[in-house]
Structures are given as C-alpha cells and as structure tokens.
Amino acid sequence: MARAREFAELFDVAGQQHTGVMIALYPSQDLAEQIAGLPGVETPADDLHVTLCFCGDANTLSDVEIAAAILAAQSISRVNDPLIGVLGGVGRFNATKAGSKDVIYASVDIPGLDRLRADLVAGAEAFGATVSKGHSFDPHMTLAYVEPDAETGVSWETLPVRFDALSVCVGDKRVDFPLLGGALVFGELGHLCAQGRPWRLFNEYRFAEPPDWIPYLPIPGTFSHPAYGEITITPERNARFVNNFRAGIYQEKLPLDAEHETKLSGAVGWIVDMRLNEDGSADARVEWTDRGRKLIESDRFRYVSPEFYDEWEDPATEVVHRDVAVGGAITTRPFFKEKALRPLIASERGLFVHFEQEIDMAEQIDSKKFAELEKQFGELKQQLAASEAKAAEAASALDKATKRLAEMEDEKRREQYRQMAQEWPGDVEEHIKILEALADASGEDSEPFQSYLKMNRAMNEQIRTSVLFSELGSSRQGSGSAIERVDQLIAKKMSDNSKLTYADASAAVFRENPRLYGEYVKATEQKI
Numbered sequence: 456m457a458r459a460r461e462f463a464e465l466f467d468v469a470g471q472q473h474t475g476v477m478i479a480l481y482p483s484q485d486l487a488e489q490i491a492g493l494p495g496v497e498t499p500a501d502d503l504h505v506t507l508c509f510c511g512d513a514n515t516l517s518d519v520e521i522a523a524a525i526l527a528a529q530s531i532s533r534v535n536d537p538l539i540g541v542l543g544g545v546g547r548f549n550a551t552k553a554g555s556k557d558v559i560y561a562s563v564d565i566p567g568l569d570r571l572r573a574d575l576v577a578g579a580e581a582f583g584a585t586v587s588k589g590h591s592f593d594p595h596m597t598l599a600y601v602e603p604d605a606e607t608g609v610s611w612e613t614l615p616v617r618f619d620a621l622s623v624c625v626g627d628k629r630v631d632f633p634l635l636g637g638a639l640v641f642g643e644l645g646h647l648c649a650q651g652r653p654w655r656l657f658n659e660y661r662f663a664e665p666p667d668w669i670p671y672l673p674i675p676g677t678f679s680h681p682a683y684g685e686i687t688i689t690p691e692r693n694a695r696f697v698n699n700f701r702a703g704i705y706q707e708k709l710p711l712d713a714e715h716e717t718k719l720s721g722a723v724g725w726i727v728d729m730r731l732n733e734d735g736s737a738d739a740r741v742e743w744t745d746r747g748r749k750l751i752e753s754d755r756f757r758y759v760s761p762e763f764y765d766e767w768e769d770p771a772t773e774v775v776h777r778d779v780a781v782g783g784a785i786t787t788r789p790f791f792k793e794k795a796l797r798p799l800i801a802s803e804r805g806l807f808v809h810f811e812q813e814i815d816m817a818e819q820i821d822s823k824k825f826a827e828l829e830k831q832f833g834e835l836k837q838q839l840a841a842s843e844a845k846a847a848e849a850a851s852a853l854d855k856a857t858k859r860l861a862e863m864e865d866e867k868r869r870e871q872y873r874q875m876a877q878e879w880p881g882d883v884e885e886h887i888k889i890l891e892a893l894a895d896a897s898g899e900d901s902e903p904f905q906s907y908l909k910m911n912r913a914m915n916e917q918i919r920t921s922v923l924f925s926e927l928g929s930s931r932q933g934s935g936s937a938i939e940r941v942d943q944l945i946a947k948k949m950s951d952n953s954k955l956t957y958a959d960a961s962a963a964v965f966r967e968n969p970r971l972y973g974e975y976v977k978a979t980e981q982k983i
Contacts, residue, residue, distance in 0.1 A: 471626035476510040476521055478528050478575060480538065480618040481631075482596075485713075490542075490598075495559075495609035497599035504622070505563050505596050507572050508579055509587040513625050519849050521625060522842035523582035528621040531575050532632035538618040540565030542596060545611045549603065556600040559607050563594040565618075575621070583849040665751040671729065671739035671761050671783065672696060690735040695778040696763060697729040697737050705767065709782040711741055713750055723747030723785060739783070750785065760784045868894070879911040880957030886911065914958055937974035944968070 481504045482490070491500035510516070510524045543562035550557050569592065576586045598609055620631040677687045700709070709726040724747040728740040739761075743751070760783055767779040869887060876886035893904040941964060948960035955963075965972040 471628075473624075474513045474626050476513050476516060476524055476625050477506055477623075478508040478510070478524055478579070479622050479624060480505040480507065481620070481622050481629075482616055482618065486614070486616060490561075490596075490614070493610060495599060495607060498597055503596055504624075505594055505618075507575055507594075507621075508584075510579065510584045511587070518842055519845045520584050522839075523584035523846050523850075524579055524625075525623050525630070526582045526843060526846060527575060527578035527584065528623045528632050531571065531578055532621045532634050535571055535574075535634050537634045538565045538568060538571070540568070540616060542614045542616050544613070545598070545607060545609050546595065547607065557603055557605075558597055559599040559601055559609055560595040560597050561611060563596060563616075565594070565616075568594055581850055583846045583853065665743045665748045666741075668730075668738045668740050669759050670736065671726075671759065671780075672737035675735040692778050693735055693737045694731055696780050697731050699776060699779050700726075700729050704769070704776050705779050705781055708742075709739075709780060711747070711782060712784050713747075713786070723750055726780075726783065729780070747785075760786045865891075875908070876911070878915050880914055882956070910958070914961070937971060937978040940971060941965075941975045944971075 481487070484500070487500035487503045490496060490503055491498065508524070508527075510520070513521060541564050543564050546560050546562055548558040548560065572592055572594075579586050598611075599607070601607060618634070620633045622629050622631045672693045673688060675688050675690045675693060699705070710722040711724040711726055713723050722744060724741040724743040726739045727742050730738050730740075732738060741747075761780060762782050762784070763778065763780045766775055766777055767781075768775045869891070872887045872890045873883060876883045876890070879886055889907060890904070893901070893907060897903050899905075941961075944964045945957065945960045948963055949955050949957065952960075965975075
C-alpha cells in the first residue's frame with residue numbers, strides 16, 4: 456500500500472516548490488550529510504544528487520508521460536547492479552546567461568554509468584517520456600552556486616560512493632527503485648540476485664545499546680510480492696543455515712557491515728555464533744567493532760539484513776552446500792518490519808503478504824482500517840496498471856505515426872526522383888533506386904549523389920543536342936564530325952544490344968576508341 460500511494464501522489468505537484476520530472480541517483484544519507492558538511496558546500500544533504508534524465512515540467516506533462524519515467528526507472532533498476540565509484544575533483548560550469556551564477560560541482564566517475572544512462576533514456580522514450588537532450592551527459596553532483604569569477608570556497612577530497620537505487624523525482628516528491636542486479640525475486644523478506652549472488656533479508660530491530668545477540672533469520676513462512684513472486688523460509692532451512700555456520704562451511708566469522716558496504720567502510724561487527732529459536736527463527740551473536748558500537752548508539756540503524764546463498768560451491772572441494780549464510784548488515788532500509796514475536800507486516804518498500812502464517816492482526820493494526828487501506832491499494836494498483844497500459848498504447852501509436860511519416864517522406868522523395876529521371880537515358884526505376892541508395896548512404900548534398908545527377912543531366916543534354924537525335928536539317932560545323940562518329944557508334948551499340956543503356960554504350964565506345972574520344976572531347980570543348 457505504501458508504494459501504491461507513493462506512485463499515485465507523484466502525479467500531483469500542486470503547491471510544490473519544484474515541478475520538474477527527473478530520474479537521478481541519490482547518495483546514502485550518511486554520505487550526503489558528510490558532503491553537505493564540507494566547507495563551501497551549500498546544497499542541502501537531501502538535495503545532493505546526480506541527474507540522469509530530465510523529462511520536463513510536470514505541469515505540462517500528461518499522466519502517461521510521468522508514468523513513463525516511473526516505468527523506465529523500475530524496469531532498468533531490475534537488471535542493473537548497485538553503482539560503485541568515486542566522487543572526484545571539483546569543477547565549475549560557467550554561467551550561460553547574464554545575471555545567473557556559476558555551478559560548482561563534484562565530478563562522478565562510475566564504471567558503466569554511461570551505458571546505464573543510455574538504457575534509461577531509451578527505456579523512458581520507449582514508454583512515452585520525452586528526455587531533454589539539450590547538452591551532452593556530464594555526470595556531476597552540484598555542490599554550490601557562486602557569482603561569476605568568485606572563489607569557489609569548496610574544500611574537496613575524492614570520496615568513494617555507492618548508489619543503490621534509481622530515484623524518480625516529480626516536483627518535491629521522490630520514489631526509489633533498488634538496483635537489483637537482474638533480480639528474480641524482490642520482496643518484503645528479501646531479494647534473490649543474479650546467479651552466484653546472495654539473498655538479502657531485512658528484519659527490524661531497534662538497538663538500545665550494542666546487543667550480543669541480534670535477530671538474524673525470520674520466522675519460517677512463505678512470502679509474496681505482487682510483482683516478483685514468492686520465496687519460502689522453512690524451519691529446516693533455518694536449521695541448515697545455523698548448522699552450516701557452526702561447521703565453518705563458509706567462514707568461521709561472518710562480516711556485519713553498515714548498508715552492505717563492507718568494501719567501502721569496513722565491518723561494524725563479526726558474527727561468531729548462531730542459535731535456532733523455538734519459533735523457527737534464528738539469532739546471531741555479534742562481536743562489535745568500535746565503529747559498530749558508535750553507529751548502534753547513534754540510534755540510526757534499526758534493522759538487520761542477513762545475506763545468504765541458496766546454494767554455494769566450496770572452491771576448494773567443489774562440494775555444493777545448500778543454505779549458506781555469508782554475512783549481513785545493519786541498515787536503515789527495511790524490507791520487512793518486526794514487532795512482538797517477530798510478525799511480518801507491510802514494509803516501507805512495498806506491499807508484501809505473509810499468507811501461510813496465521814497472524815493476529817488485531818494486535819498490530821485495527822482490522823477495519825486495514826481493510827480500508829487494502830481496498831485503497833487495490834484501486835491505486837488498478838490506476839497504475841491503467842497508466843502502464845496507456846503508456847504502452849501511446850508508445851505504439853507514436854511508433855505507427857513515426858513509421859507512416861517516414862513512408863510518406865519516402866513516397867514524396869521517390870516522386871521527386873521520378874520526375875528528374877524521366878528525361879534521363881536508361882531505366883527510370885533503376886535511376887530511382889540508385890538515387891535513393893546514394894541519398895540514404897551519404898545525403899543529397901554529398902559528392903556521389905551530385906555526381907550522379909550531373910552525369911545523367913550531361914548525358915541527357917548530349918542526347919538532345921547530338922546529330923543522332925537532333926531535328927532533321929541540323930548540322931555541325933568543323934569539329935562536328937567527331938561528335939557525329941561517336942553518336943553513330945553509340946547508336947550502333949544500342950541497336951546491337953537493346954538492353955544497353957546510353958551511358959554503358961558511351962563508355963564502351965570511348966574505351967574501344969581512345970583516339971576518337973580525344974577528338975570528341977576537343978570537339979565538345981570547341982562547341983561549348
């Protein structure tokens with residue numbers, strides 16, 4: 456329900472400070488606050504971003520066009536991994552208009568970003584959005600605006616960065632789509648990444664102080680997401696996770712990090728033991744690092760996200776083990792929430808339903824209110840589906856109109872070529888095909904196209920003025936004998952071979968009579 460409301464509310468920008476529609480990358484809250492706190496940086500932490508596509512002003516866009524941006528981000532996010540790179544040195548965009556300010560920015564260096572952006576633009580346009588292409592793509596993060604020629608005042612060092620989602624912003628509102636890396640399943644319980652990558656689960660757990668034991672694996676059950684299907688956790692699987700860990704199948708200690716960013720920021724703790732609970736869930740005992748204790752005491756991290764493989768092959772023995780835990784994270788992004796006795800309810804990231812485990816909903820939310828919200832979600836889901844259908848219909852209509860326009864332009868051009876070729880020697884349709892091929896390959900202003908025109912016009916003029924085709928009684932003085940002999944030889948060639956064009960016959964005559972060709976050229980020059 457939360458996600459459906461997010462989508463529906465995006466379409467209304469009334470009373471908002473901003474009205475633009477864009478797809479962008481936003482850094483983690485911790486990194487954004489770190490950047491915003493640097494000397495000279497004026498952009499608020501919540502506004503720091505990297506723009507990938509700007510799709511226009513929401514006040515002038517249809518619902519279909521806004522939906523197209525949402526659908527594009529959703530589609531591309533499913534097949535791309537999180538982006539890892541660096542925020543580089545400080546740059547400056549000079550003001551382009553009188554009275555405007557220069558832009559101070561941090562460069563963004565992320566492998567694969569150009570390809571992802573190109574896919575995103577193509578996807579948005581395919582769904583029916585219009586992407587601004589007023590300038591080349593230069594990925595950057597705006598830090599401040601300053602007067603022209605003023606000192607930047609920004610003190611900057613290269614920072615590692617990771618982007619976990621594509622964000623669609625409509626006005627002041629924003630919705631995130633996690634980069635799933637080709638995910639097959641994405642739900643409240645977790646998501647299954649591409650081959651060879653682990654699952655991630657998210658449990659809510661608010662830490663008063665760094666605890667020795669934390670909830671690690673959920674109560675067994677089957678969990679469903681409206682778009683991504685089902686995943687199942689059984690008591691047997693949780694027992695297997697615990698036993699495999701205690702047997703040292705993967706590692707004796709498993710890293711616990713913050714927001715799944717071990718490589719960037721280091722572990723905040725180490726899982727050193729696991730235990731199975733009576734309800735089938737599993738806990739993990741953690742040895743916290745100093746950094747981990749500070750993060751827990753800050754009360755920012757309230758969720759635990761275990762990571763595991765369905766199947767893992769030991770590279771040393773080549774033995775395949777089922778249900779192998781590989782680590783986890785404390786995080787601010789829950790995929791399912793946990794209250795008393797660890798029941799599952801709708802997460803902040805979407806609606807997910809636990810349909811095997813009987814839960815006393817009365818202890819968690821008012822049943823009547825839940826029914827009303829469920830009805831609202833169904834209605835909003837239908838509206839979104841209708842928007843998707845309209846976007847697809849609009850894309851199809853645009854495609855048909857584009858094809859018809861191209862056909863009409865081809866027909867108009869073909870008729871123009873036909874009129875030109877009517878007076879040329881040879882087959883008219885063959886001339887049209889050659890002209891079309893030259894125009895498509897090089898353009899009508901190109902040297903090959905213009906040379907073909909000049910050649911045929913010259914041959915047409917030669918035919919018109921030659922003795923062979925001139926009116927009775929006409930004559931040439933002096934050098935006309937060479938022209939007459941050429942005309943006669945060409946006529947004979949064409950008489951002997953009816954399929955021979957005037958151009959081919961002329962070429963053959965000149966090739967066979969080089970001396971006559973020289974006389975012909977001189978006679979033609981004298982005539983001119």
